[in-house]
Amino acid sequence: MPAEKPETRPYHHGDLRSALLEAAERTLRDRGTSASLSLRELARDLGVSHAAPGRHFKDKQALLNALALVGYDRMAEVLEAADDPGLALQDRLTTLARAYLGFAIDNAELLELMYARKHEPDAAEQMAAAIDRTVGALERAVAAAQQRGEIVDGDPEHLTLVVGSALHGLASFAVTGKFTTEAAMGAVPGLVHHLLYGLKPR
Amino acid sequence: MPAEKPETRPYHHGDLRSALLEAAERTLRDRGTSASLSLRELARDLGVSHAAPGRHFKDKQALLNALALVGYDRMAEVLEAADDPGLALQDRLTTLARAYLGFAIDNAELLELMYARKHEPDAAEQMAAAIDRTVGALERAVAAAQQRGEIVDGDPEHLTLVVGSALHGLASFAVTGKFTTEAAMGAVPGLVHHLLYGLKPR
DNA sequence: CAGCATTGTTGGCGGCGCCTACATTCGGCG
DNA sequence: CGCCGAATGTAGGCGCCGCCAACAATGCTG
Secondary structure, three states: OOOOOOOOOOOOOOHHHHHHHHHHHHHHHHHHHHOOOOOHHHHHHHOOOHHHHHHOOOHHHHHHHHHHHHHHHHHHHHHHHOOOOOOOOHHHHHHHHHHHHHHHOOOHHHHHHHHHOOOOOHHHHHHHHHHHHHHHHHHHHHHHHHHHOOOOOHHHHHHHHHHHHHHHHHHHHHOOOOOHHHHHHHHHHHHHHHHHHHHOOO | OOOOOOOOOOOOOOOOOHHHHHHHHHHHHHHOOHHOOOOOHHHHHHHHOHHHHHHHOOOOHHHHHHHHHHHHHHHHHHHHHOOOOOOOHHHHHHHHHHHHHHHHOOOOOHHHHHHOOOHHHHHHHHHHHHHHHHHOOOOOOOOHHHHHHOOOOOOOOHHHHHHHHHHHHHHHHHHOOOOOHHHHHHHHHHHHHHHHHOOOOO
16 A cells, blocks of 8 residues: 555656556556546556656657557566576476466456567667567477477578467467456467477377 | 339338348458448448338347358358269369468458457357358268278268368468469468378378 | 756647437338 | 438537646745
């Protein structure tokens, strides 16, 4: 709980930018869609004037972009924390997949923002860098496996793409409500297995 | 079909509903985002009053839902037209994947609407049915391959999920601009190959 | 402590979604 | 054939929004 200022709220908020991002994320989670997110409402909630947010984000899209970057940061943290280089490939991938899927389900609205196809050229750079960081965990797992001979030869980037696509696709299905959380999570081990061993009979 | 009135526009438009959907799709394609789509502007473009669209779609979301259904219809057509049951599994999947990817790239904005996670319970039913139809092509290919022994045993639905996830994930990456169209298309054969033969060395 | 950049406020403009009341047209039924 | 209700379109308005400009309070630095 925030210790409430008893008397007069100070003219300057202190950290309005962070407060806006935080409130925006909360609202996004509740409402479910970024369209129904209003700068004026955020300002009202935080007790500042309706134009104050404009000092920190040049327009609404700028706030959404910043929010997406926050999402990428958090996702990278989750993946890096979950990754265990000591595990054998199958277990390592399963763990990573579970972590990604979990994050996707818990942050569906944020994810939609992160993958939104509408960032301006400047923001796009930051996004690309952020994406690379999140894909990094997967790439490392694939590269390590390749060195150990656990995995077929070939461009590691392409192999990562295969795994990444499958994961992202599953997460996308889960998030759009085609599955329950449990069903999606339950599908992970089988998915990883089929990725490793293929669909053709051996 | 409406023979165009040359002179005075008739009080009734004739087929405003279709005209709205068509104009909305065009605008969506140009603007790239459904947020910047305005019922009033559509009405203006079509030369009707700002409240006329309300007679055909109870609110903006209803129009977007209808647009998504149009998208599913068209996607199912594309997939069904592309599918060739005579092909061997690998070629058949590659063909289907190319068709899906092509549709996704050419209709990125529409796809975003189709997979949007915000349809009301009633619309959700129609969506689910539409999705089943589009996944149908994939399911048939997998089932046929299983009967011919070209594919490993197991729940065919789960196998379809593996292929579908990978495809959808790739399309998602392509659409969000992580690849050029050519790069994405070029990745398809390799993706299908890895799906069939797995990442573990044989 | 003076001056300037930063951050917040007030007010306003045009546009939007949605609602209601009213007008015109269409189509089915006596 | 003519009438009347249903369907469709119009006019106006309310409250919200994003964004902008002008002004006020504060913080920071020389």
